[in-house]
Amino acid sequence: MSLKPGFEAALPETEHAELFGDFDPEEHTAEAERRWGASPAWEESRRRMSSLSKQDWRRFLAEAADISARLAAVMRAGAPADGEQAMDLAEEHRAHLTRWCYTCTFEIHRGLGDLYVTDPRFTASIDRVAPGLAGYLQAAIHANAVRHDA
Template identity: 45%
Template sequence: MKPEEELEGFDPSKYAEEAEARWGHTEAYAESQRRAKGYREEDWQTIQSQVDANVRAFAALFQSRVPARDPRAMDLAEEHRQHIDRWFYACSYSAHVGLSRLYVSDERFAAYYEKHAAGLTQFIADAIAANAQRYGEGTG
């Protein structure tokens, strides 16, 4: 499997039609498509290694029973948001909270996080919401 196919545990081509149907009308989708077209294999490897490191760090905090509102968890949530912002599309705090809700509600996303630790998906979503509140964006 190519590095870009491993991102977030998904083969993007498998979900391309669904993604376009859901978000194809948005600027974020267009921006993400534009950026991704320019990435080389090394970029995809970097993206994936950053995702993996972030998830492992979240899992370590979660397994250590650190609360999602702890600054360390919120810092990881901010790192996650900035990763999306840097590599894919401008990710506001409210968009990030919406994305975290998708992680919880869509079993395909949840499976990716849950393979690291049972309950991790909700922990990440809670840390993302806390981070948004920390920066005055709320969870709208």
């Protein structure tokens, strides 16, 4: 997850530390802006994320953790990534991003899924929930897009 410039203006430093610990999303802003700064999704995300309150951030992070935990449980249970349960959770993931960040099209979602396995920072973060989860999520995202003819 990359956060956009201006988000820290909405959160005092003490609240930032409380929510994110040692992780500083702003460290990745320049890279994210280079990659996606010209896109409508970047502008939408920048506008929306910068207006979130501390409580909004808590809900956003809790929802993300819940989706990850349920996806990990489905993976551990042996359900295929292209099965109904995993695809439904991939769709929840896409809807979560749309609700909080930007309009996450199936094309954007597939790109994120690929990023989750090609960027070791994302892979490590996602796989902390369960080893192999990044690849499983990527496969579920792709299968969900196919299911929706996207």
